[in-house]
Amino acid sequence: MTELQARTDWNRVTVEHIRQACELYDAGTAVPKRSAQSTFLLFNGRTYPGKFIRGLAYRLATGQELDPNRDYVGGVETVRFFQNLGLTTHHRGSVSGDNAASYSNATPPAVPRPAAALPENTPQPEVRRQDPQKGAVAELLRRRFGAVEKEARFPWLAVPTTGQMDGTVRAIFQALESMRGHTGFASFGKSLCCDFSVPVERLLIEYDERQHFTMQRAQALEFYPSDLSLGFDRSEWLNACHTIRATDPTPPFRDEQRAFYDSLRDILAAQNGVRLIRLRYGAFDWTGLGADDQLSAVLASAESPDVQNQIASMTRQMTVQPITRVVKVAVVSHDYNVADSDGLCDYSKHFARINKLCDEQGCDTVLYALYTWDKTSTVARIHDALFGELNHIQRVIIEVGSPPDSYDRAEIWLRGQQSPVLAHQRFATSSSSGYDKQAFIADLTGRRIADALLVLCGETNIASLVRASGEFSDPHMFADKLTKMNIRVILNPIHDYMRRYEMKEKRRYYSTNGRIVISVWNQGKGNESHTPWTIFHDGAERTGAVQELPRPFTDRPDIRIGIVDLSRF
Numbered sequence: 001m002t003e004l005q006a007r008t009d010w011n012r013v014t015v016e017h018i019r020q021a022c023e024l025y026d027a028g029t030a031v032p033k034r035s036a037q038s039t040f041l042l043f044n045g046r047t048y049p050g051k052f053i054r055g056l057a058y059r060l061a062t063g064q065e066l067d068p069n070r071d072y073v074g075g076v077e078t079v080r081f082f083q084n085l086g087l088t089t090h091h092r093g094s095v096s097g098d099n100a101a102s103y104s105n106a107t108p109p110a111v112p113r114p115a116a117a118l119p120e121n122t123p124q125p126e127v128r129r130q131d132p133q134k135g136a137v138a139e140l141l142r143r144r145f146g147a148v149e150k151e152a153r154f155p156w157l158a159v160p161t162t163g164q165m166d167g168t169v170r171a172i173f174q175a176l177e178s179m180r181g182h183t184g185f186a187s188f189g190k191s192l193c194c195d196f197s198v199p200v201e202r203l204l205i206e207y208d209e210r211q212h213f214t215m216q217r218a219q220a221l222e223f224y225p226s227d228l229s230l231g232f233d234r235s236e237w238l239n240a241c242h243t244i245r246a247t248d249p250t251p252p253f254r255d256e257q258r259a260f261y262d263s264l265r266d267i268l269a270a271q272n273g274v275r276l277i278r279l280r281y282g283a284f285d286w287t288g289l290g291a292d293d294q295l296s297a298v299l300a301s302a303e304s305p306d307v308q309n310q311i312a313s314m315t316r317q318m319t320v321q322p323i324t325r326v327v328k329v330a331v332v333s334h335d336y337n338v339a340d341s342d343g344l345c346d347y348s349k350h351f352a353r354i355n356k357l358c359d360e361q362g363c364d365t366v367l368y369a370l371y372t373w374d375k376t377s378t379v380a381r382i383h384d385a386l387f388g389e390l391n392h393i394q395r396v397i398i399e400v401g402s403p404p405d406s407y408d409r410a411e412i413w414l415r416g417q418q419s420p421v422l423a424h425q426r427f428a429t430s431s432s433s434g435y436d437k438q439a440f441i442a443d444l445t446g447r448r449i450a451d452a453l454l455v456l457c458g459e460t461n462i463a464s465l466v467r468a469s470g471e472f473s474d475p476h477m478f479a480d481k482l483t484k485m486n487i488r489v490i491l492n493p494i495h496d497y498m499r500r501y502e503m504k505e506k507r508r509y510y511s512t513n514g515r516i517v518i519s520v521w522n523q524g525k526g527n528e529s530h531t532p533w534t535i536f537h538d539g540a541e542r543t544g545a546v547q548e549l550p551r552p553f554t555d556r557p558d559i560r561i562g563i564v565d566l567s568r569f
Helices: 015-027 050-062 075-084 132-145 167-180 215-221 234-244 254-271 291-301 305-317 348-360 383-387 434-447 457-462 478-484 501-510
Strands: 039-043 046-049 088-091 094-096 149-158 191-198 203-208 275-280 328-333 365-368 395-402 406-414 421-423 452-454 464-466 471-473 489-496 516-522 533-537 560-565
Touching: 015 039, 015 046, 015 050, 039 050, 039 075, 046 050, 050 075, 075 088, 132 191, 132 203, 132 291, 132 434, 149 254, 167 215, 167 254, 191 254, 203 254, 215 234, 215 254, 234 275, 254 275, 275 291, 328 348, 328 516, 348 365, 348 560, 365 489, 365 516, 383 406, 395 489, 421 434, 434 452, 434 457, 434 478, 457 489, 457 501, 464 501, 478 501, 501 516, 501 533
Parallel strands: 203 275, 328 365, 365 395, 452 489, 489 516
Antiparallel strands: 039 046, 039 088, 088 094, 149 191, 191 203, 328 560, 395 406, 406 421, 464 471, 516 533
């Protein structure tokens, strides 16, 4: 048994994670490297590769990527895993599970065979590939705006039932139904996501790959009202649809579904005062020279007078202009052994008054020590409750879970963004596997917060101190990546005190080249530093520059708040 197998907790995977994994598979966002041969999941009337969906669901639940060749197996073990969740499987000719009877007459999943040669003029189905242009667009947006959310979701962006559709949406829906007779392509109530979101700009960006340009999409575009504010040229998209005529046969109604969902994004974004820009496949090389200038041109041209008026109106209603740099940080710590009257040892009961006090100090960022929020808390953790009474705070960083062992995700709450950006701690010690460390490195662009980077607890062990020489081994070139990303601040929330001498030295190392490293942890471990935070700037410790607020709450003297004014560094 590998080390990772020993600490893998499959109990964290729920049916909801399975559903999300199946949706990613259906959308072509996640596909296995090999076809399944013997073990399949039967879910919502469809057949899925069992082992692949199991591993994908684990990643969704924990943020941890498993190696299917090393960390878990398929076959009978995967069948048992799905059965424990009450799901149905097909394994080597046998259907089993709580709903096996409903699949008793189902056709067994077909084992993929080599494709026979097709006539030369036979239309070829679309092959799903990750377009490198999309990654280039993501990096351009991050460099320009700082915090960019991928696969963003919003309460207003969901598939309406037929009774909830307005006239335009209903006309598009009915036209798509009539094209080929497919009627089941809309999952009513489903939350849709957008490729990229820039919260401080109320801006969404969709990169439309080739498979978006279908005759179904052309049909939908024909129903758009002439006064609908769009961040793209409708006639250009219509011409591309008629020229490319892409098809995607998996599932059979995929073209209708994609066209309908794209239309909902366009229409609902406009109705909710959000600017949605579309970038067309093949129109520009986003990996080449001039990409920054081209993006500027696209952003400027997409601002129609109607959209500009909407944005100006919303800006006037805001009490705070967005801050694109981290300027003043509040660090928050407490004794994690002290329980409130509700029996919880987290911050949730005091969250509002802590944030209000930090806001009164003019802070734009609140960094809580980890073990922040017990998810059993009854206190509302939503955007409006978080930012509604605040004037300065732009971002709040917390960790959510169930103590003591499953605090497994950090949430980055941003003003103007209804849902948080999520991050998962990838590893904890220098001896962690290279696989986990590579996963952390791959996460870096998604961890960016304005000009700061979020590094969770023991992830500071990405580099190692060589005691014999006193120098650092940085095989993953983390320090170089900080420089290339123009990171000015590292935000490092920690669970509790790290006693080892080298932890301070690592923070000092990461602070070179003018960076600031801010670490904060909870007290209560015992035999720990009196001060629950450290600050390093340009290789020197500057913890003394933190202004601690004297006893902010008399009823909870263990709650400590420090203010870090980065303008002084």
